[in-house]
Amino acid sequence: MTKRAYNFCAGPAALPEAVLQQAQKELLDWQSKGVSIMEMSHRSDEFVGVANQAEQDLRDLLSIPEHYKVLFMQGGASQQFAQIPLNFLPESSSADYIDTGIWSRKSIDEARRYGNINVAASAKKYDYFSIPGQNEWQLNKQAAYVHYTTNETIGGLQFDWIPESGDVPLVADMSSDILSRPVDVSRFGMIYAGAQKNIGPSGLVVAIVREDLLGKARASCPTMLDYKVAADNGSMYNTPPTFSWYLSGLVFKWLKEQGGVEGMAKLNFEKQRLLYEYIDKSDFYTNPISKSARSWMNIPFRLADARLEQAFLAGAQERALLNLQGHRSVGGMRASIYNAVPMAAVEALIDYMRAFEKEKA
Amino acid sequence: MTKRAYNFCAGPAALPEAVLQQAQKELLDWQSKGVSIMEMSHRSDEFVGVANQAEQDLRDLLSIPEHYKVLFMQGGASQQFAQIPLNFLPESSSADYIDTGIWSRKSIDEARRYGNINVAASAKKYDYFSIPGQNEWQLNKQAAYVHYTTNETIGGLQFDWIPESGDVPLVADMSSDILSRPVDVSRFGMIYAGAQKNIGPSGLVVAIVREDLLGKARASCPTMLDYKVAADNGSMYNTPPTFSWYLSGLVFKWLKEQGGVEGMAKLNFEKQRLLYEYIDKSDFYTNPISKSARSWMNIPFRLADARLEQAFLAGAQERALLNLQGHRSVGGMRASIYNAVPMAAVEALIDYMRAFEKEKA
Numbered sequence: 001m002t003k004r005a006y007n008f009c010a011g012p013a014a015l016p017e018a019v020l021q022q023a024q025k026e027l028l029d030w031q032s033k034g035v036s037i038m039e040m041s042h043r044s045d046e047f048v049g050v051a052n053q054a055e056q057d058l059r060d061l062l063s064i065p066e067h068y069k070v071l072f073m074q075g076g077a078s079q080q081f082a083q084i085p086l087n088f089l090p091e092s093s094s095a096d097y098i099d100t101g102i103w104s105r106k107s108i109d110e111a112r113r114y115g116n117i118n119v120a121a122s123a124k125k126y127d128y129f130s131i132p133g134q135n136e137w138q139l140n141k142q143a144a145y146v147h148y149t150t151n152e153t154i155g156g157l158q159f160d161w162i163p164e165s166g167d168v169p170l171v172a173d174m175s176s177d178i179l180s181r182p183v184d185v186s187r188f189g190m191i192y193a194g195a196q197k198n199i200g201p202s203g204l205v206v207a208i209v210r211e212d213l214l215g216k217a218r219a220s221c222p223t224m225l226d227y228k229v230a231a232d233n234g235s236m237y238n239t240p241p242t243f244s245w246y247l248s249g250l251v252f253k254w255l256k257e258q259g260g261v262e263g264m265a266k267l268n269f270e271k272q273r274l275l276y277e278y279i280d281k282s283d284f285y286t287n288p289i290s291k292s293a294r295s296w297m298n299i300p301f302r303l304a305d306a307r308l309e310q311a312f313l314a315g316a317q318e319r320a321l322l323n324l325q326g327h328r329s330v331g332g333m334r335a336s337i338y339n340a341v342p343m344a345a346v347e348a349l350i351d352y353m354r355a356f357e358k359e360k361a
Numbered sequence: 362m363t364k365r366a367y368n369f370c371a372g373p374a375a376l377p378e379a380v381l382q383q384a385q386k387e388l389l390d391w392q393s394k395g396v397s398i399m400e401m402s403h404r405s406d407e408f409v410g411v412a413n414q415a416e417q418d419l420r421d422l423l424s425i426p427e428h429y430k431v432l433f434m435q436g437g438a439s440q441q442f443a444q445i446p447l448n449f450l451p452e453s454s455s456a457d458y459i460d461t462g463i464w465s466r467k468s469i470d471e472a473r474r475y476g477n478i479n480v481a482a483s484a485k486k487y488d489y490f491s492i493p494g495q496n497e498w499q500l501n502k503q504a505a506y507v508h509y510t511t512n513e514t515i516g517g518l519q520f521d522w523i524p525e526s527g528d529v530p531l532v533a534d535m536s537s538d539i540l541s542r543p544v545d546v547s548r549f550g551m552i553y554a555g556a557q558k559n560i561g562p563s564g565l566v567v568a569i570v571r572e573d574l575l576g577k578a579r580a581s582c583p584t585m586l587d588y589k590v591a592a593d594n595g596s597m598y599n600t601p602p603t604f605s606w607y608l609s610g611l612v613f614k615w616l617k618e619q620g621g622v623e624g625m626a627k628l629n630f631e632k633q634r635l636l637y638e639y640i641d642k643s644d645f646y647t648n649p650i651s652k653s654a655r656s657w658m659n660i661p662f663r664l665a666d667a668r669l670e671q672a673f674l675a676g677a678q679e680r681a682l683l684n685l686q687g688h689r690s691v692g693g694m695r696a697s698i699y700n701a702v703p704m705a706a707v708e709a710l711i712d713y714m715r716a717f718e719k720e721k722a
Contacts, residue, residue, distance in 0.1 A: 005395030009402050012603055020389045020397055027385040028378070034366030034681050036381055038562045041370050041684060074435040074564060075585055078599035082583030110584055196600055201399045203435060203564045203602025220581055222443030223471055224436055238439035239557055241564025241602065242373055247399075320395055323402060 006345035009323035010153055010298060010336040011176070012196040019250040019340075038243045042236055047246075051234075054249030061252060061260055064185050064208055071207040071227060072235040072245050077103070077175045077194040079225070080205060081110035084171060084190070086221040088213060089115045089144045096120040096143040096168070100159075101128050101152035102329065107173060111147070118143065128155050130290040134163055145169045145189060151177035151295050153197070154327040156287070156334070158295035162187050169213060177297050178206070179255060180339060181265035189213050197297070198339050200248035203241050255339065264339050271337050271346045272296040278350045284357040302332040308360055309333070319352055321345075367706035370684035371514055371659060371697040372537070373557040380611040380701075399604045403597055408607075412595075415610030422613060422621050425546050425569055432568040432588060433596040433606050438464070438536045438555040440586070441566060442471035445532060445551070447582040449574060450476045450505045457481040457504040457529070461520075462489050462513035463690065468534060472508070475579075479504065489516050491651040495524055506530045506550060512538035512656050514558070515688040517648070517695070519656035523548050530574060538658050539567070540616060541700055542626035550574050558658070559699050561609035564602045616700065625700050632698050632707045633657040639711045645718040663693040669721055670694070680713055682706075 007014040030037040033046065040047045055070045064070060075083075084107075089095050094116035097108045100123045111117045121137040123130060139146060146165045151158040153176040162184065163170060169189025178193040185191065190209045196202035207227065214228040223229055229237050258264060276294060279285045279301050287294070287301045303309055312333065316324050326332040337346055368375040391398040394407065401408045416431045425431060436444075445468075450456050455477035458469045461484045472478045482498040484491060500507060507526045512519040514537040523545065524531060530550025539554040546552065551570045557563035568588065575589040584590055590598050619625060637655060640646045640662050648655070648662045664670055673694065677685050687693040698707055 003395060004389065007396050007400055009396075009400065011600060012400055012403065014400050015397065017389070020399075024385055024388040027388065028365065028381045033683075034364060035368050035370075035683065036376065038381075039368050039370060039373060039375050042373065042563070043689070044684075074437070074440075074602075076435070076599045079435075079583065079585040082585065086583070113580070113584075194600065201602070201604045202403070202600045203605055219474070222440065222447070222583075222586070223474075224440040224443065225583070238437045239372060239555065239563045241435075241562070241605070243562045243604070244564055244602070322394075322396065323405075328404070 003320065005320035005322045006341070006348055007322050008335045008337065008341065008345070008349070010197075010327065010334060011194070012202045013336060013338050014340040015200070015247075016251060016254045016340045019247065019254050022250055023247055037246045040242065042239050042242050047242055050246050050249055051240075054245060054252055057249065057252035057256060058206070061179060061255055062183065062185055062208070067211050068185060069209050069211055069214070069227075069231040071209060071230045072240055073205050073207060073230055074203060074241060076202070076205055077173055077192065078106065078110075080173070080192050080207070081107045082114070083225045083227070084145075084147065085111045085114035086225055087217045087227050088169070088171070090216070091115060091218070093144045094118055094140060094142070096139050096146040098137070098146070098148035098163070099123060100131055100149055100157050101155035103152055103154065103173065103175070104149040107147060107149065120146070123157065126290070128157065129288050129293070131157055131159060131293045137163070139165065139168070141166065141168065143168050145171045147171045147173070149173045151297055153298050153336070154330060156289050156295045156298045156300040157293045158297065160292065169210065177295075179261055179264065180268050180297060182261045195244060195248055197336075200251050201244045204244035204248060206248070267343065268296045268337070268339070271341070271343055272299065274346055274350060275299055275335065275337070278353065282357060284361050285353060297338055298334055298336045300326055300330070300332055300334045311360070312356055315356055316352060319348070321349055321352055364681065366681035366683045367702070367709055368683050369696045369698065369702065369706070369710070371558075371688065371695060372555070373563045374697060374699050375701040376561070376608075377612060377615045377701045380608065380615050383611055384608055398607045401603065403600050403603050408603060411607050411610055412601075415606060415613055418610065418613035418617060419567070422540060422616055423544065423546055423569070428572050429546060430570050430572055430575065430588075430592040432570060432591045433601055434566050434568060434591055435564060435602060437563070437566055438534055438553065439467065439471075441534070441553050441568070442468045443475070444586045444588070445506075445508065446472045446475035447586055448578045448588050449530070449532070451577070452476060452579070454505045455479055455501065455503070457500050457507040459498070459507070459509035459524070460484060461492055461510055461518050462516035464513055464515065464534065464536070465510040468508060468510065481507065484518065487651070489518065490649050490654070492518055492520060492654045498524070500526065500529070502527065502529065504529050506532045508532045508534070510534045512658055514659050514697070515691060517650050517656045517659045517661040518654045519658065521653065530571065538656075540622055540625065541629050541658060543622045556605060556609055558697075561612050562605045565605035565609060567609070628704065629657045629698070629700070632702070632704055633660065635707055635711060636660055636696065636698070639714065643718060645722050646714060658699055659695055659697045661687055661691070661693055661695045672721070673717055676717055677713060680709070682710055682713055
């Protein structure tokens with residue numbers, strides 16, 4: 001086998017090697033049953049056991065209170081952008097959204113198709129290099145909910161605080177930072193996350209929904225998009241993505257072995273500290289995000305001389321440092337350093353950045 | 362490793378062993394890239410190559426004409442039950458549906474939430490043991506489309522003919538018999554199928570849509586549920602279920618090696634012939650479906666003495682003949698013998714049925 005590369009992909013992202021090894025080992029024969037976990041009925045005792053254990057491990061990891069439902073669904077965060085208003089926004093009502101970058105704007109554009117959306121704050125006035133403080137937000141106390149994106153995967157902005165929304169349910173897209181550090185779930189009405197960064201393979205989305213918000217979906221909401229239907233059926237109204245659910249369960253188990261989200265927070269703090277410190281000390285690389293809003297997960301950076309970008313990427317590839325190109329919409333570089341990206345990867349990246357700077361500066 | 366069992370699960374169903382072996386081999390290191398196919402950006406050249414090859418192989422297998430789009434989506438057939446009216450049924454119009462069992466009734470119930478649905482024919486008058494001939498159908502020439510289910514997974518009924526719908530687009534749920542034998546795609550407006558029977562793992566749904574039907578979705582249709590958006594973005598409006606897509610591609614390649622759908626048709630004909638012949642000759646086992654409507658894929662059967670069912674299942678389990686219990690809504694037994702279930706599995710099942718009958722009759 002080729003040596004495993006260091007993979008800085010923004011998503012679908014690196015998975016823990018130990019998880020892939022276990023999946024590989026039992027791919028044709030899960031627990032001596034003679035079949036793959038992929039070949040089992042989702043209603044079999046075996047798969048239901050796997051599914052329930054995954055949910056319980058996620059509940060343990062995030063200390064999810066009893067009165068929240070955990071849902072395993074399909075369609076990614078982009079489908080949630082429609083599901084949220086279809087479930088939570090009565091036609092005559094409005095919702096508050098916070099604009100911090102490309103992903104929050106996508107959620108706003110889709111929600112506008114279903115009702116009045118008030119952009120209560122926007123990072124635009126800071127050129128998306130900083131997050132407006134809550135004193136700058138224009139929240140509506142009658143809003144059906146407040147929606148924000150905890151981490152902007154493309155821009156590299158992350159909230160290091162939880163907004164105060166009073167009695168209005170707070171809804172958060174945590175696709176790219178869930179499980180990267182502790183979070184007080186009880187502050188939220190709903191948290192959701194596409195799996196393909198910190199949870200598992202793509203094709204799965206996890207939602208954590210406060211029970212009292214369920215059961216108010218619009219008449220036009222497709223049955224499959226109604227959170228209450230998913231909750232009442234244990235996320236098995238129809239056949240769920242069983243392999244993704246199973247693999248996510250292996251990731252949750254791995255996270256517990258690594259010290260849970262507290263362990264991840266320590267590791268992730270060190271990973272981002274090393275990389276930002278190196279970038280800030282260099283005149284060759286830059287990151288434009290204000291320090292209080294910098295993402296621990298996605299670190300975009302630019303070379304002082306943009307003409308060197310292709311050479312930088314080619315040299316990185318040679319060292320098996322993969323997927324460092326920025327998002328196609330913004331260019332530059334980006335290192336995504338999710339939970340499964342080890343400290344050694346960050347160190348190898350910095351070594352390479354240093355060598356490249358020395359050669360080209 | 363335990364010996365691989367014979368798996369008669371209705372879905373998620375058996376996958377070809379050669380496919381699982383290849384996936385296992387390259388699970389941590391796809392084509393010496395040092396990462397799993399699951400860990401690659403869906404927009405990477407590598408994954409786009411995998412995705413396009415899968416589409417091309419499916420086009421080859423089913424001789425899909427140029428003017429049809431092939432879409433890889435999420436949410437299963439149950440989500441399609443809403444997507445179809447949201448995309449094809451103008452609010453003032455009506456659609457014709459054919460009721461042949463549990464799955465077609467589910468599609469009818471969901472469609473009724475979006476407009477006028479005319480049940481143009483129902484197998485109810487035959488207690489769902491037979492499919493009404495087209496001379497008994499009350500089709501509406503003004504219908505937006507005609508929908509039917511080619512194979513009822515639970516009831517064990519299958520069309521061995523394609524309805525004539527004139528200028529009205531014919532929409533078919535082929536979840537449980539796609540790729541099991543040749544089909545003339547040009548007769549259809551749309552064909553769709555959940556992957557977890559004859560295509561790949563659950564969490565993926567494949568749709569084949571005639572281009573001229575695209576672009577008429579309702580204003581309230583979620584962006585992710587609009588077929589035109591999926592088509593315009595190569596099924597990558599957002600992150601698709603990459604691993605399921607990849608694995609489906611391996612299945613398509615395997616099917617080509619087996620002689621394509623023509624090869625499968627020969628094999629599947631022999632498999633069902635053997636099993637129905639044995640059941641029909643026996644006084645101990647029965648299948649109630651009229652011969653012209655019998656499914657090649659899902660063969661429900663009952664024991665003359667229902668009290669022996671548990672003993673039958675326990676004995677089957679001991680011989681590694683798995684998942685022969687009927688659907689929880691109907692009971693009895695069911696052998697699902699999709700493409701990936703080999704002739705040897707059917708022979709082993711009949712051997713066991715014979716031995717059990719001899720012991721108990």
